[in-house]
Amino acid sequence: MTDKENGWPDNPGWSELKLPDLLLVDSVREIHARIEAEWDYLQRSACQMAAGRALWKHVIHDPLAELLAGEACLRNLHEKIKKDRSNNAREISGVILAVRTLWFDSKIEGALTSINGRDSQVVLLGAGMDTRAYRLSCLKESDVFEVDFSELLQAKATLLNAAIEPPNGHHHQQKAKSLNRVAADIRSNDWLEKLKTAGFASEKNTVWVLEGLLYYLTHSQALQVLETIADQCTITHTVLLADFMNKPSTTLSNSVFHFYCDWPDHLLPSLGFSTTTLSQIGDMDAHFGLMHDPLNLFNKIRSLPRSLQTHPDDGKPCCRLYLVQASGSPQLQPSHKDNPQVRKSLSE
Template sequence: MPFLLHSFLVISKFPCNLKAFPCNLKTMSSQENGSPEYPTWPEFKLPELLSTDGVRQVHATIENEWDPLQRSACQTAAGRALWKHAVHDPLADILAGETYLKSLHEKIKKDCVNKAREISGVILAVRTLWFDSKLEAALHSFDDREAQVVLLGAGMDARAYRLSCLKESNVFEVDFPQVLQIKATLLQAAMDSTNDHQCLMMTAKSITRVEADIRSDDWLEKLQISGFMPEKNTVWVLEGILYYLTDSQATKVLKIIADKCSVTHTVLLADFMNKPSTSLSNSIFHFYSDWPDHLLPSLGFSHVKLSQIGDPDAHFGLLHDPSNLFNKLRSLPRTVQTHPDDGTPCCRLYLVEASGSPNQTIP
């Protein structure tokens, strides 16, 4: 369904040349003849926990009963698991499952063989790290006061179990009932296991799972019934959500969050597709914004900062080749929607931080 965390744009929907060498591998070494030698990605060893009957049955349920968009939450987890040299997410492998781990690993191996400039999943790795860093900074901006973090379309997100910056925060995960129930079952299996997961524990102050559809009119009411307090400082995390909503649905969700700026210090972290990106799959992607830094102030946010993959705050040492696709896009004005060199669509993913408070001045 539309508002789960997804990796379509990371793994399968963007052009096949979107791939990048990881920061902990040597991208090339000099041979005697001076030509570059490209490394291979380390072989992936399937965690033992994924071989247990209980976990296999859970992932079989996902395969048999979830629709493609719901299952893509597992693809996202697979990306985080296989980019573990950059993203610390010890729970990602069990949340992903064998099918998606093996599928992405095969893509990564092919990229290495083909000496690609960017390896599959790099967008997801950078996006995850950007959200992590901005979430930590937002919480610190509250002067260490107790805060709330709301993840809309939480999917297989495990931040409440891996980010120490959440130690004073009440975390709310909003998603479909079947997604949250399956996720809870997998997390419990990880906690109960006797392997490396046994020492894992929740890092957030608390976590509350809210079964709701953000396309409906009652998700905010359900959130408040579950303990969300509108007057408390809040960070709203919308990672991989908005473009699966219709224009009216996405705008309504953003407006609901923007209205909270008149009540308390509010921070929004979200990613936006531009119009050419939605053409990658018109049946899946709907909402887009070529200028989210203009849209959000019109809804009620006073401060907006936009980044693109490859910018100084959205790089994280994972994009070594200066001729990578992201740098090519960044060198073009955002008004350009077709690349002048090859005629391909300029598919951009914008990473956006917006905020507001009761004493704000909207530009």
């Protein structure tokens, strides 16, 4: 069965992996060799996400993704895709990452449009190998802040320099009004101060992007991050874009995930956000023509009550990924916030 017969977009890149010339440059190969040897799973996940964008380039335009992913991650995902295609899998490896990327792209643009985009900020927490500052035109009036580990940001900057310097530079011009990289560990309590030192202005309209981040944190760390962002709602118009896993998603064997929340649309109002909307992979605004099979994992459970932990038909865990947009402003403050114990119960 071909990709078209199976409902998948035609992607010649899936048939044969052709590495870009830049990945074969000695200095670039040395950086990726160091990444493979020295980075932990959390840091390497940034390259894995870039590999997803690179191999789903028929739906995501990211010319820098291959360079940031590196050969090892590209080959690993490519092999998984080949295996999925040969087995006529209902979900091709990387499809969830592709849907998630497209959802965040569309919501960032929508949020900036709603606040007219001018004099606004976009903060990418746990930015990893994100390239939105180079590929999203909607950021042209926005100051962008990328927050992540120092060694990750340094490696990323070195790799990008290889792409944006002549003769390649004219292909990869920055689209954001400004780009500031902030070395900070969001698991600590000083990341907001470091962000402010880098030029973040609390009084400016801000879109906070937490993509593929929260579930790597402990419950206390995740709540600290969410509470810190929610506090900004008392200062200025604040938009949060984040993805949440439910409990079954984090309790599978070999899981490296910790934080989960079955009811993020209840948790976020308890922290101070006035409006919250939630989507699941496969919903109207979260499929982008890629979740075509009604029997794939996510489509099978969308119609089931969210309280169910296992599927009644086969007993398999109901693994859900929630895509959530929340917002708040000084003019729209909730009448009260729930106490810490209520927040803890909602996040668990």
